[in-house]
Amino acid sequence: MQLLATACEAVAGTTKKLLKTGIVAEYLKSRTEDEATVSAVFLSGRAFPAWEETTLQVGGRALWKIVGS
Numbered sequence: 001m002q003l004l005a006t007a008c009e010a011v012a013g014t015t016k017k018l019l020k021t022g023i024v025a026e027y028l029k030s031r032t033e034d035e036a037t038v039s040a041v042f043l044s045g046r047a048f049p050a051w052e053e054t055t056l057q058v059g060g061r062a063l064w065k066i067v068g069s
Contacts, residue, residue, distance in 0.1 A: 003027065003030065003031075004027065004039055004042070007023055007024065007026075007027035008043075010023045011023050011024065017062070020062075021062050021065075024043055024062075027039065028040065
């Protein structure tokens with residue numbers, strides 16, 4: 001969980017989409033398939049309650065591209 005938190009902080013700390021994609025890619029590659037699956041759900045922005053408009057600013061297309069590589 002600490003690695004996920006660190007990755008999320010790094011994503012939040014930049015406005016550069018390519019850098020965000022790289023951070024998420026490296027994180028997901030370092031996890032087992034099961035861990036990456038759970039993390040991908042969280043990183044998709046669906047980790048927050050429906051009434052809260054908070055997102056992690058990683059788009060679905062970018063996430064699927066990362067998961068597919």
